Amino acid sequence: MSTRRPVLFAAAFLVATSASLSKAETPHLGKPLDEAAIGYWDISILPDGTGLPKGSGTPAQGAPIFAEKCSACHGDNGKGGGIAAALVEEHKIVGISASQKTIKNFWPYATTIFDFIRRAMPFNAPRSLSDDEVYALTAYILAENKLIGSGDAMNAETLPKVKMPNRDNFIIRFPDRI
């Protein structure tokens, strides 16, 4: 944080303007690609669901995958006790400590769970899960947190619609930088 006092930015504007007027010639050495060729790498998921792949999974399908591939680090049923964070916890945030953040009390979008599992998990074998398995694990974690019903399937349609409790609790720090 900081306190501000007014200053003149005229000089900065002048420099920025003259820089944008002088476009240098560039080498044009980039190799053209089409989006189909990028496909396997393109794993960005946006909170409105853009980028979510085909496929589907239920909490019941996720449970055995979680037990086999996730519980060693995240604890049985995601309740913690291992080397990695608990994924299923029920408590409110009191005070400013980040150690209290959980999926249920902090994460604003359920799409982030799918995105992170698909790109980074399991820790020792990222990108080894099928999209159906990622959907199933996402559904399992959401259901264990009672954020969806135990029979709800997660897919490109349903996942972005999951209402996360803390979604509207964020303040953009410097809106003028966006």
Added chain:
Amino acid sequence: MDKSADRNVRNQDLPVVAGNGLIDRRALLGRGVMLAGAMGACVASSAAGAEPLTDPPWSLEIGEATPPYQTPSKFETKVVRTLSNPNNEPRNSHARTPHHLLQGTTTPNGLHFTINHGGIPVIDPDQHRLVIHGLVKQPLEFSLETLSRYPQVSRVTFLECGGNSAPMFSPQPMQETVQALHGLVSCAEWTGVKLSTLLEETGVDPAAKWMVAEGADSPHLSRSVPVKKALDDAMIALYQNGERLMPGNGYPMRLLLPGYEGNMNVKFLRRIKLVEQPAMSMYESRTYSQILPDGKAYRFYFLQEVKSFITNPSHGMALKGPGLYEISGIAYSGTGRIEKVMVSADGGKSWAQAALQEPVLSKAFTRFRLPWRWDGGPATLQSRAWDEAGNVQPTRAEFVAVRGELTKPPPILSFPNQHYNSITSWAVGTSGEVKHVYA
């Protein structure tokens, strides 16, 4: 000049300008003869009876062979980073810069801080690719070789983890070195290609407001960055202090966003996708969102705000008796240049302006120095920085009033909150011992 300063100036040649013996910074600049004279007066009495000089063994034999890549003297083995995960357990790995053992403004590459979330990938530079796609006219793929043919730019900039200085959220001052408290910031000269140059070639759809940057490491670490920053001063860094990037700093290429939170400067960069909305990746929507005292949380903090800290003397050191010392430290701001740094030796009651080492560069470490005559009594050293945009480093009380503090001291390696930038205080005891305090 207050009364305590007036007391200290007696029988001294040097102009004391603030309480507890702070001396005018101009004593460092162009008044060297006077300074030397004053110091000489203090030590001249011990010249009689000194041992005659002789040649040590290394002056009488041939030295060692010259190595192809030189490393520091074997007598400097203590100048190393501290590691949070030396055995590469399946979790994050942090390495902190030993600021108290360094000088100047450039962090040597081997001592630059690093944080990696899945080990350090071993990337074959010939196979590495950077793809730019999404809301562009033409998606393009670049190799390291092709990027090396683009116009190169160099800039000196600091990089700081959003969680640097987090131990200072503790309600009591943690008895830790400047390395443990502030070691997750470093400064280097980075060379590479301006991102705007590459985006000129791909073309950018006006609907694109964000870009999602992604690494080739095992977590495929991903952060959303406003296109506004991409077109401003973002670059694809290929070199660090003149040589290729260190593996832990993103070899063979990384995103560099001067002044912005370290985690956004995606390492091992392999993909940039232009999009309409931020991805709300885990690192931005969870890890780098900061809980506030009212239960809400900041999102998209981005900026590493104006900060300074004294590196010498600092916690864990011991002054060897009263006399002349140089107070020295680092100041920086993600907003621009450092305008001035004030130093106090009496816990903020009085202040003296420090000398800034030239050149003072935007969004880069600025070294400040001030001569100080320690009279052997208790002293509390502080530094406070201002940047050219008018931002002022807050006192701890000002900071805590807005951002809060913890209810109990956190584990030293944890990140209980982020973007901490208040004044740091070091208390010098009558024994010369230096400790971290809140003042």
